[in-house]
Amino acid sequence: MAAVLESLLREEVSVAAVVRWIARSTQGSKDNPGEAAALSSLRPLRKEFVPFLLNFLREQSSRVLPQGPPTPAKASGASAALPGRPGGPPRGSRGARSQLFPPTEALSTAAESPVARRGGRRRVPGPARERGGRSLEEGVSVESLPGAGSRRLRGSGSPSRPSLTLSDPPNLSNLEEFPPVGSVPPGPTGRTKPSRRINPTPVSEERSLSKPKTCFTSPPISCVPSSQPSALDTRPWGLGLPPGCRSLQEEREMLRKERSKQLQQSPTPTCPTPELGSPLLNWTGGLTDELADPARVSSRQRLELVALVYSSCIAENLVPNLFLELFFVFQLLTARRMVTAKDNDFELSPGALDSLESPLFQSIHDCVFFAVQVLECHFQVLSNLDKGTLKLLAENERLLCFSPALQGRLRAAYEGSVAKVSLVMPPSAQAVSFQPETDNRANFSSDRAFHTFKKQRDVFYEVLREWEDHHEEAGWDFEKGLGSRIRAMMGQLSAACSHSHFVRLFQKQLLQMCQSPGGAGGTVLGEAPDVLSMLGADKLGRLWRLQERLVTPQSSGGPCPPPTFPGCQGFFRDFILSASSFQFNQHLMDSLSLKIRELNGLTLPQHEPSDEDGESDVDWQGERRQFAVVLLSLRLLAKFLGFVAFLPYRGPEPPPTGELQDSILALRSQVPPVLDVRTLLQRGLQARRAVLTVPWLVEFLSFADHVVPLLDYYQGIFTLLLRLHRSLVLSQENERKMCFLNKLLLLAVLGWLFQIPTVPEDLFFLEEGPSDAFEMDIVAPEHGLDSMPVVDQQLLYTCCPYIGELRKLLALWVSGSSGRSGGFVRKITPTTTTTSSLGAQPPQTSQGLQAQLAQAFFHNQPPSLRRTVEFVAERIGSNCVKHIKATLVADLVRQVESLLQEQLVTQGEEGGDPAQLLEILYSRLCPHGAQALALGREFCQRKSPGAVRALLPEETPAAVLSSAENIAVGLATEKACAWLSANITALIRREVKAAVSRTLRAQGPEPAARGERRGCSRACEHHAPLPSHLISEIKDVLSLAVGPRDSDEGVSPEHLEQLVCQLGQTLQCRQVRGGICHLRAAFLCPCVRPDNQSHAGSGPILAAVIMVMPMVSIFPPQFLCPPAEQHLAKCSVELASFLVADQIPILGPPAQHRLERGQARRLLHMLLSLWKEHFQGPVPLQLLLSPRNVGLLADTRPREWDLLLFLLRELVEKGLMGRMEIEACLGSLHQAQWPRDFAEELATLSNLLLAEPHLPEPQLRACELVQSNRGTVLAQS
């Protein structure tokens, strides 16, 4: 490989030729024969060139970046398979020089053994690391490739390894190895993340000819170098085979064992939790930055050439990850100090500056020069970064120093940029609202399922709230805290339909909480400790940590973080894991797939070229926002779909190899994919909608297990993606191609995907260049989504927060040695948080001529017109159905109710067989359903035009307007009538059934009473006491009467009168509209009311009050509810009984203690009047003659029957009780056990009463007939 570089440096070949040589499989005709010849001899190495170059640059920079910023590390296999905690993505190890491809602490779990770590980082001598191949640690961390190391060994060069890398400086920035003085060493929670080097394809002929698939098999580890081109061997910095090959192998084994042991120890998804506030002081501060000086660049020409090749590779998308390379370049730009070269390493190459025998970067000046050279080639990408990054870049003094021109362009770009990426506070959790259309009883198979779901919804939110409260607490564990509750809840979901209901809730809540990165704000928030609570602490240690935090930038895990579930997403991930329910997962996958299909197929606004005047700008804002919402939703859904779909295949154990793998492959290839993503991708590419489809597909694939890339189905997908990646050359801008930011987004997400450990990197470098076929077979529509400016920086950074790492690097440079400037807040925000703007699917139109005409009509109109018409049609159609329900169906239901009343009256209580009854009703009513269509048509006709007119611009031509109106009417009618004709009968049946059961259930005294509820008079001021208060008061009187009571307890006659009077008022005042304050005072503070002071007036006034009884309209809400009225009636009868028996203790002169006869009779009179006039429910008057109440009389001495007789007569008189009824009651009294004399008196009373003639005026005199020695002569009033 180096031969190519050498040729370049010797100017034997041109850069362009080299790049063409790399990028194309066939030699371009433009190459001059000499070049072609030079390169063709190296042909077998072609594919290896880029990985070689990348690793070469890393190696060369090794001495420059020993104190570099946090390592941009890649995910390990483990952290991808078992994603991180919500607290935030794990940080990369802070490797020193080889930032991009560092040997890492392979193990990220708690029990990382010192052996493993040492083995991984310190004790292994350089070779493994410096070789272009995958490093030793990788072989371990990326379990899928156990043979990776051997492959590289075979490809490695001569054993004569350079001494240069032996001088690896101690890794000062590795906090585990060199914890800052006075700080707590990083906790055992592994926070490292293995990363990997770019893996060159094996060099041997046989390897390169082998199928890509064989890359994943593991050839036996061998130390024997295979046949290699000599060019490699002879280079002093060629890929030397380490002498300690054997030991290397052993160490790899050791590491692997260690690793699987740890994984077994943590079966739950433990992931590296980030160490908060890891001090970076020791590398940001304390160092004096070396000044970079353009004049001291050592080998300009060489650097320029390499920079040019490197830039070209980047520009041609020959590198897997654009942003990773930019990150590297930024690191070079901001490198602080060169490690002093040891011994005389460099003296080997005096005067050999034009070859590769001397180090490329001999000083900071070289690095900066190189970086600026590369950046100059990528100005376009830089200028499209967010404004903050641009500012930092433009203000970079090194850049200014080395390239004032570039700085000038950047400054101009910064000034013109509007790409502010801002931070919005994440919204607090909001529940998914209850939707009667989907959530009510009718959607459930049984009452039980309905109620189970009701409970589940509550448990779900309870769990969510608890998670919100606790998940950031140290030591809180999701599974321990909530696991059993979740499983208990899932256990109740027996019916399949309940599962789908729950999944719908789950998915909606997921979208609501996590769709925006604000919701996923845990990346920022989760990582940050509560600063305020820390300030309150008095411990020095805490303050120290706080201080550290201020100089520690927030990290999202480097430029290539592993897939994680930040913020709220962690809840849903853990929920799925804890629930561990097969049914739930299946329903969830179904639902996610459906939603993904739906959103992916959404007709997103089509940008029409005619619409170029600025007025569409407002529309575009909305359209971009809509695109962003759809895209972010899709990504979230796809991420969870990928997570659940591949969950069963991911595990801690290393991926299978050999025969086992073959059998697994054979098996897995039979399993249909959960969602046909390949077809969706193909269609997306064809329809030029890659910008929508690819980002979510990447999310989905990022959770794939190690076997997935080996399956034919998914290989096809990866091939497509690779070709797409290669085709997205940013510099190529032609009319129908993709917008720049769209491309950038795709490059960013694809680059990220290619770094995921489960995706074999060989794949990237093995793939041939973009075949022309790929370009050709796209029969693209004129204006696909790809060619519209749907992506802006906000969306780019939202989807790829790791791009923000670039800014951090620059900011760290600024904060630099002083260390005073704080870590900055990541300003990445959601564009929107609502899902409501997801457009509705346009209604399906029929295939008729009219439909074709309508399509034609829209063709030459602005798309907003079509959207408006479709929207109006959709809404009016829907409203029409509701209108029919509210009018026609409601009328029918009312008819049913009256029919039913008739039926009940004629057939009596039983009413016949309900089912039969229903059928009769159906047969009478369903024919009326035919009216629905006519009514529906009329409704759409009436409503649609106005709506269209209101929504379209006023200057719309009249003809267009009327056509639009007509189409809207037609579509709305079609929609409404289609629904109505299919469903009206069923709807009527359902409503009628509900009405019938309602009526039957409500049968009894209540509805009858309700029919003639009386309101109160217009004059009424509604000051009547509340029923509860009255019942309470009467109860007190009754309890006094029954006793036991203290000697000083009693009731004043006035109070009794007032009570009865208030009862009258309450019964009359059945509704309250005004006087609320008064009432409230009266009600809420009954104790302070002057209860015992009668001011309600005496008899005559009272009578007058009671007599005022005009009927007024019925006001439904009434204080007096039926049960209260029933109890009031009963209590009033009890009260009357105590009055008759003279049992109410009266306050007053000690001798009296009894109520005057006149007073008693007046009270009885009032009560009779209330019973007669004001009670609307039945009054249990027969209680007056119950043995218990009549028995009260037996205890009085002397017995007085006059009041009872008076009462009974009045009852008959007022028609409250019939004589026969009284006779029956009296008759039954005889059955009780009475004292003999009492029984006789009773008999006499009975006879007396029954013997009376029916006179208009009661003959009170008749009572005197009662024997005077036994009874009491009725006192004349």
Next chain:
Amino acid sequence: MILTKAQYDEIAQCLVSVPPTRQSLRKLKQRFPSQSQATLLSIFSQEYQKHIKRTHAKHHTSEAIESYYQRYLNGVAKNGAAPVLLDLANEVDYAPSLMARLILERFLQEHEETPPSKSVINSMLRDPSQIPDGVLANQVYQCIVNDCCYGPLVDCIKHAIGHEHEVMLRDMLLEKNLSFLDEDQLRAKGYDKTPDFILQVPVAVEGHIIHWIESKASFGDECSHHAYLHDQFWSYWNRFGPGLVIYWYGFIQELDCNRERGILLKACFPTNIVTLCHSVA
């Protein structure tokens, strides 16, 4: 009416082992003249119910029932007019109405051939005239009218109070021109959990968004509030978002701690309601 936890505990302390009678209430009123009677009664009632829930089981052992029944029989044999049952209930620290039910059940078991159904018992308690034994009828009646925490009359009063407050709240909403759906309307639409009122357009009270209002004609103590949170308020939040609970008889101040989370407590109808303003544009 909003009490601190300390104030509440002071009142609750006075209620330990106090029989639920008229007299007790009177004494309580004298002891805490500054508190409203309704609040006191509500606290009393809730504390007493907690007490009964704790001790309920011990009165329901067959030995206890047998011994109560014998004591009742002996008592009425001596003097049927004396408050035998009421005294017995007070003596053993049990609610008179519940004691009446216990004895009535035992009595019916002895005198009827089939064990009495719950509905028969309930009906007899509602109307003691139906009790076949006159003496027992009087005794039961006496227990019921003297019990201020349990019994059909008390149940009716509680129910009526709840209903009246809902009506009051509705009137206040109407007066404020706030459109709402009430429980019946919600139920008709098939809602599985129904607060008293859902506002069709949300309002803000003291800076908090309110979607629904629940009326509670009782005092909000810890026990009942937590039960309500679990069974009702959070369920409403889960479906309709943040809302307002009005404890008309007050509540313990410390319980109003979920405002940020979306459950606001008040002891009266809020005075400063902010409604959505439609900008005229």
